[in-house]
Amino acid sequence: MAVSRFGIMFFADPVAAFANIGRALHLGGRLAMLSLRSMAEQDLGPVFAAMTPHLPGRPASTEPGHPGPESLSDPARVHEVLTGAGFEDVATTPVDAPQTWGADAEDAAAFLGAWGPVRFMLGQTDQDSAARALAALTEAMRPFERPGAVRLRGAAWLITATRP
DSSP: OOEEGGGHHHHOOOHHHEEEEESSSSSOOOOEEEEEOGGGGHHHHHHHHHHHHGSSSSOOOOSTTSTTTTTOSHHHHHHHHHTTTTEEEEEEEEEEEEEEEEEEHHHHHHHHHHHHHHHHHHSSOOHHHHHHHHHHHHHHHHHGETTTTTEEEEEEEEEEEEEO
């Protein structure tokens, strides 16, 4: 069995990458992974959008078919990629789950700011821009504060497939 929790959205050549994963599985081996649905279906989209004007370069693509958070947000694209990589019995099941990011907006922003991709983007800019990005991130988290936690709506696909 091969399992991934959101790491599969950033392959430059997803068909080749999944074919590689398939070769590592025994015949009848299973693939199970999570991939984001569209940013419009979750609260993290506007949170990231508040931060990105303060960061250098462009954020990862949000278009299906391009490496980035929404590259596998379309079930038809998922099916195309996985069958192209040699998998069968491809299924996508929507998963909606609340996400707790921290105790309050400051805590949530610090946590997200230390997360790999965000930490990398913050490290590519000067201190003042990074501070502005974190301040914008903190303010974007405020509407999601609840007593004792910052909770955002999350939307993903549970994707399964089999190696024939």
